[in-house]
Amino acid sequence: MSASQQDLYPNKLWVETPLIRSPHLSSHLQAEVYLKLETLQPTQSFKYRGITHYAQHALRTYGPDVHLVIASSGNAGIAAASAAKILKLRCTVFLPHGVSQSTIDYMRKEGAEIVIEGNYYLQARQAAQKAVDADPKAVMVPGYDDPLLWEGHASLVHEVQQQLPAGTRPDAIFCSFGGGGLAGGIIVGCKAVGATNNGRNARLELLLPIPVDERWAIHWRRRLESQPEWNDGGA
Ligand SMILES: Cc1ncc(COP(=O)(O)O)c(C=O)c1O
Numbered sequence: 737m738s739a740s741q742q743d744l745y746p747n748k749l750w751v752e753t754p755l756i757r758s759p760h761l762s763s764h765l766q767a768e769v770y771l772k773l774e775t776l777q778p779t780q781s782f783k784y785r786g787i788t789h790y791a792q793h794a795l796r797t798y799g800p801d802v803h804l805v806i807a808s809s810g811n812a813g814i815a816a817a818s819a820a821k822i823l824k825l826r827c828t829v830f831l832p833h834g835v836s837q838s839t840i841d842y843m844r845k846e847g848a849e850i851v852i853e854g855n856y857y858l859q860a861r862q863a864a865q866k867a868v869d870a871d872p873k874a875v876m877v878p879g880y881d882d883p884l885l886w887e888g889h890a891s892l893v894h895e896v897q898q899q900l901p902a903g904t905r906p907d908a909i910f911c912s913f914g915g916g917g918l919a920g921g922i923i924v925g926c927k928a929v930g931a932t933n934n935g936r937n938a939r940l941e942l943l944l945p946i947p948v949d950e951r952w953a954i955h956w957r958r959r960l961e962s963q964p965e966w967n968d969g970g971a
Contacts, residue, residue, distance in 0.1 A: 745891055749788040749822060750777055753892070755899040767907075770900065772892055779818045781811040782889060782918055787877060789888025791819035794875050800824065805868050806877040807831075807861035810839055816877050817848035828874075830864035832856050880915030889921020890928060897929045 753773045761769035774782040787806075794802050804827040806816040813829035820827030828849040831840070840850055853863035868874040878885050900906070909926070911918050 744894065745789070745888075747792055748785075748891065749792070749819065750785045750888075750891065752895050753777065755896055768904070770896075770906075772896060774892070779811065779814045781815065782892060782921075783811045783815040783879075784818070785891050786885035786888030786917060786921060787812060787815040788819040788822075789891075790877055790882065790884045791816065791823055791825065793884055794877070795823050795825060798873070798875065801873050802826075803828065803871055803874040804877050805830070805864050805871075805874045806879065807857065807864040808879055809835055809857050809860075812877075812879040813848070814839065814842055814846070817843040817846035820848060821846045826873075828864075828867065830860040830867070832860045878917075880917030880920070883924075885917055886920040886924040889918055890925030893922055893925025893929060 753776045755770050755772050758769045758771050761771075777784040791804055794804060802825055804816055804820050804825055806813055806827070807830040808814075808816070809832055813831065817827050817829060819825075826849075827847070828851060829843050830851045830853055832854050833852055834855070835852070843850055851860075851863065851867070853860050864876060868876045896906070909922055911922055913919055
């Protein structure tokens with residue numbers, strides 16, 4: 737990690753992950769393709785970056801009694817549970833039905849309390865919001881839509897900038913898209929490092945998994961259209 741990154745994220749809990757060139761994808765796509773190995777984060781996903789960043793901010797702002805509450809169907813909840821364990825904070829994860837037992841066990845092992853509510857993420861999130869409203873020590877940890885979270889996720893762009901061969905600027909960044917937090921972090925990071933191509937923003941392509949709820953796709957579609965720096969053709 738460069739000196740400037742140390743300054744940006746002095747107490748970071750995530751690890752710098754390798755950026756590797758993929759010979760197979762590069763030859764298949766006739767382009768230089770690099771993969772950022774976020775599965776090597778302590779909780780096996782990029783979520784750990786933004787969520788630990790958010791949790792540290794909550795601790796600084798509200799003190800050691802702060803109660804982290806999050807709604808998640810998986811990786812965000814695991815990241816929050818793990819952040820809470822390291823920071824010695826209380827954490828409750830609201831999950832919809834259907835989350836695998838191994839995920840639940842992982843969160844419990846990290847010391848999180850688990851509440852299972854509803855069949856969909858949004859129902860679990862409503863229940864989490866009620867719990868936050870009823871507990872003055874609770875804060876809702878965002879899964880995808882908060883500037884602090886994006887600031888943490890943006891660290892991966894700072895790393896990529898340092899890791900690419902000298903003089904290389906990406907023409908496009910591909911990422912998967914659920915609630916849009918990863919994409920938001922990449923945009924924040926690209927802006928911070930001035931990642932533009934001849935004055936244009938680098939293209940961001942989003943690989944859409946099955947959406948949690950089609951309302952998110954509509955919501956993000958509107959946001960994309962209202963923000964010129966997003967490239968159309970993504971979500
Ligand atoms: C491994 C992984 N990649 C990508 C995503 C999509 O991220 P976001 O919801 O920030 O768009 C998720 C979301 O759960 C995830 O767990």
